[in-house]
Amino acid sequence: MPDKTLICKDCQKEFVFTEGEQEFYKEKGLVNEPQRCPECRKAKKARYNRNRYQHNAR
Structure with missing residues (x-):
């Protein structure tokens, strides 16, 4: 299985x-x-964790 070059869907x-x-x-x-x-x-992942923490703090 050789390495594959992929394109990021967010930053291209x-x-x-x-x-x-x-x-x-x-x-x-x-x-x-x-x-x-x-x-x-x-x-x-950082955005998800930050939003999750803010939601739980309410």
Whole structure:
């Protein structure tokens, strides 16, 4: 399974989906490739956690 170059759906930047990451996805039963680069995934997760915390604080 060779590395794949994918395009981030948020920033349109190319990123590499490595052979090791592909194996990890396969082991976990994940069938879809990532749609966001690692930076955008991290930012999305931070936004989700921030919004979740604010919602629970009410």
